Amino acid sequence: MPRISVIVPAYQVQAYLGECLESVLGQSFTDFEVIAVDDCSPDGSGEILDGFARADDRVRVVHLDENVGLGRARNAGMELATGEYLFFLDSDDTLTPGALQAIADRLDATGDPDVLIFDYARTFWDGRVVRSRDAHLFASTAPDGTGRPDVFTIAEREEVLGLLMVVWNKVYRRDFVAKHGFTFPPGYYEDTPWTYPTLLAAQSVAMLDKVVVHYRQRRQGGNILATVSRKHFDIFDQYDRVFAFVDDHPGLERWRPLLHRRMAEHLRTIGNHPDRVPPAARKEFFERAAEAERRHRPAGSAAIELHGSWKAGPLGQVARKAKQAVKAAQPELRRAVAGPVLGGYQRIQRQLPIEDELAVFASYWGRVPACNPAAIHAKLRELAPGLRTVWVVEAKRKSDMPKGISVVSPGSRTYREAISRARYFVNNVNFPDGAPKRPGTVQLQTHHGTPVKRMGLDLQDYPAAGHAIDFEKLLQRVDRWDYSLSSNRFSTLIWERVYPSSFRSLEYGYPRNDVYYSAGAEEVRAARAELGIPEGATALLYAPTLRDYRASYRPQLDLARLASRLGDGYVLLNRAHYLYDEQPSTGVGGGARVIDVSAHPSVERLALAADALVTDYSSVMFDYANLDRPIVVLADDWEVYQQTRGVYLDLLSGRPGETPGALATSEDELVDVFRSGAWNGPEAAALRAAFRERFCEFDDGNAAERVVRTVFLGEPTPLPVVPLADRTPAPTPEQAGA
Structure with missing residues (x-):
């Protein structure tokens, strides 16, 4: 026992x-x-x-x-x-x-x-x-x-x-x-x-x-007690049970006066709390409370008066809303002083009705359409062509926009109109503070990867990465989310904990990964051809993540030297992290065997073209795993990264479901991984299979459709997820004859 x-x-x-x-x-x-x-x-x-x-x-x-x-x-x-x-x-x-x-x-x-x-x-x-x-x-x-x-x-x-x-x-x-x-x-x-x-x-x-x-x-x-509901009337039955126990045990009669007072205090608190009894039921609640007070009052005791406070009634509700409005108006007032004309225009727009058929999209802080929002946008135009969409894109990037897409630039008149009137908002990061959420609007946070590194509130313990974050403001932005998209249960648990709010988690898979199940041999060949990858060459997509502990971009590898050591049969596709896109190019060298694809608009298309992925701690590994192609982890600064950013996975553990494939901690080890064949050997394949099973559980090619049908079309039941064993990813370059 x-x-x-x-x-x-x-x-x-x-x-x-x-x-x-x-x-x-x-x-x-x-x-x-x-x-x-x-x-x-x-x-x-x-x-x-x-x-x-x-x-x-x-x-x-x-x-x-x-x-x-x-x-x-x-x-x-x-x-x-x-x-x-x-x-x-x-x-x-x-x-x-x-x-x-x-x-x-x-x-x-x-x-x-x-x-x-x-x-x-x-x-x-x-x-x-x-x-x-x-x-x-x-x-x-x-x-x-x-x-x-x-x-x-x-x-x-x-x-x-x-x-x-x-x-x-x-x-x-x-x-x-x-x-x-x-x-x-x-x-x-x-x-x-x-x-x-x-x-x-x-x-x-x-x-x-x-x-x-x-x-x-x-x-x-x-x-649950902070939910406005008639279920708070249960309190009367619960105190009836308390007094019934006293009735059944005469030796406890001395406690009746104390219990009576405690009950009255408890009922008064519940009835006057703004987040308990529905306003329309408050009169009935206090009538029941008065009856309970009389029924359980000890003989000879004075009555305890129970009634509602004005603070819990309509006047109190008006007062609370007024206070909230004043608090919310303060930042808007400051912005209006800084830009009185456009600020005033935005305030006017916010007084107009919400446009049910308008959706605002954005990705990566105003960069060109990409990632999950882009995939959702494409599916939305297919399933709901009557819904009007606009993308928020920085003015300097407008020339890179694909044709046929409406664009507004941050701060412009058209931007202020769109964010003031739209029913739907979709982003893989947060919209800025100048776009406050209106009641009745719907915001979908798609995120942009499965997290290896610490995120959200967890960064409070990692000042190298979180020193510039105002966590209270971060959570105010999180409070706008109605939906949080997830590609696996691992991510869901992290998002719900590090971004604590009342959003609904959608475990639907990442829409950006749908292409890995819809693309065929022709798409794979075309992706390689547009990058200039020689037929029969082994293309390695090198995609490292951001280093928070560094002030500027510095390549982790000498790619020209690596290409030379690997030999003529390999081509390296260098993909720098998107946050380095405005820093001066350092050049990668290496001639035709090293192709800088940092500016390419689609990571997914690069993945289709690659025979294998070489990465460090980037979330791209979870997406690439859908293709069931080799993944090699280069962890040359693992200890420093752990200490400065913090991680959720021990990628170097070698445990199934945690390590996605072959490992290297230096350039020499990386070269050996490829020369020895370990990158594509049976041990690496077994690790990749376990990794896919854990992290690709909802990515089946239908994620975008699930999102559109739930968020935009209001369908209650999502499409069922295709089991992993029944999915067929895009063919490898070898299978595609490339």
Whole structure:
């Protein structure tokens, strides 16, 4: 029998669930079991739980057939628990290091009490950790200097009932719970009819003066109680259950006055909170509250008046909106002073109706159409030709635009009109602050790669890359997103965690990768011909990523020398990172065997032309894996890159699903990889297969259509994903006869 059963219900917490379980499984204390309950979660939570169970036999998973809510999901876990103590941990929270050992030690020291209470700290997106306001109650000595008992009943320390009435800041002896038949009820506020009865019934309670739980404070979403809904009326049933317990246990009658006051305070808080009861139902809520107050009022006690505050009503709503409008208008006012004519024009446009048939596209901070937005744009013109589209492109790049595409330049009159009136916005980066989101508009963030390097809030710990980022403003831009596109579950989990907001994740694949399944031999031959690749030559696409720790571009390789060492049968296609496109060209040399393709408009077309990819830590490796062609990782500055930028994958590990192919850490090793044939050998092929299985799970050639049908056409059910085994990528150059 384990000492502790940790019960973890999970519902739509895929971004945080792994961190939660890792915090438990990584504890120094090991005499525990984890009962993980998948509450029929529609995201990847169930799969994540199964993965942990496969890797650690201390984890047991139960998948519920329907969503039953937090309380009954805990009951399902409790039925399977075999530990001496029950610990109900919410799946987006974490344990602090040494937490379970501290709990076990305190249980031993206090003779296995019915309930052990411990402290928590709130953790915020910006790294703040704030201990609970009641930390003083855990000290062994009271403020007046008198000692506190190690073990007590609630009657001996009534102030303990002032702690946050939640279930996860305590552990409960399982036979005590079974003796009293404690279970969680359905509905909102399920902790209330559990916590009060357990504490009042306990014959022995102890305290642990330690922060055990880090209570995650999500920026948006996550707290179901912060959702405006009639489900907040559940609170009345929950308090009825509390008082029914008192009725069934006459010895607890002395607690009725306190519970009555607590109930009245709780009902008043819920009813007056702007994010709880719907405004139209607030009058009914307070009528129910007054009735509950009368019904549960102890004999001889004074009535407690319950009514709504004006701040929670229509006047309060007007006041809040006015305050928000003033705050939002401040940056617009500053911009208007800087450009009064165009700023005024934009404000006028924002007062006009939104154009339902207008979509604004952009990619890479105003560069020419590319990446996922370009692929979505092409499919949108095919499936919804009546919808008008415009691209935001810097004026100096207009001459590079393909024909037949409408263009507006940042800051221009036509730009301000488009961003003020459009219904849809699509970008693989963020739109600038001068394009605030209007209510009713739809913004799709497509991203531009699967992340190897740290992103978003994770850059707070890497100043070399994140020193210039204003993270509060970044999150304000993220709050505009309605959809976040993902090509694999790995990316989804990162995006949801490092860009915390209320967007909907679309695990549809990357539209820019569709061409890897639609292109045929003719397209492959044409791509090579336009680049001047000799027939029969082995073309290597060299595509390194950005180096944040360098102020300017410096090639990682001497490509002319590499081409010479590889010999006449190889051609190198040099593709510098797009952020270097405005820096002076350093030249690559190498004659006909080195072709600089940095200015080529389509990375995808370059990939079709190449026999293999040579990269370092660029996300291009995940896209190229769709072609099932060799990938070679050149990691000559891996340690520096890890320390300055941070990474999510250990590309040099050699583990299947983490390393995409052959490895090299120097030019000499890179030459040897090709001379020896390791780049295209069986070991590299096996690594590539595992890499494809993990990271190409949704890229099947239909991603753009899924996006268009969901975002623009409003279809509720996306096209099914073609299994990896049933996909046929574009032919290799050899297969295409090139």
